[in-house]
Amino acid sequence: MEKLLQAGEERAATLKLINDACENWGFFEIVNHGISTELLDSVEKMTKMHYKKTMEERFKEMVATKGLEAVDNEIHDMDWETTFYLRHLPHSNISDIPDLQQDYRH
Structure with a gap:
């Protein structure tokens, strides 16, 4: 680089x-x-935990709003990917990302 x-x-x-x-x-x-393996492993673990939590919340919201019958039909077409983009320069947007744990933000 x-x-x-x-x-x-x-x-x-x-x-x-x-x-x-x-x-x-x-x-x-x-x-x-030069980024330590420990930091990379920690970020990977927090990312997986964040996605798991987000997917569970989306599933619960779908069940609550549409019922289990609709969920069964939609589960095949549902986009399970959760994506967010972080930028640090020229201005960080990390405070705009909801539901991130403080350790993850750090």
């Missing part, structure tokens, strides 16, 4: 590699970033 800060051919080559990865694979991995 440090090559993106440089001008010239190395920056252009790096951008080309990232573009290729995104277009052909849908993602790329950054290695040697």
Whole structure:
């Protein structure tokens, strides 16, 4: 990633590699970033707990509003993915995300 800060051919080559990865694979991995394994594991655990809680709440709301018969029919078409986007620059939006535990926000 440090090559993106440089001008010239190395920056252009790096951008080309990232573009290729995104277009052909849908993602790329950054290695040697210096983020501890412990922090990554902690964030993964909190993310899974947040999604589990959110899915349970959505299911309970559906049962309450539509009844079990409707839930059985809709369960096959229901989007179970919960997504939120965090940004930190230029201004953080983390306080706008509802239902995040304080540890997760930190």
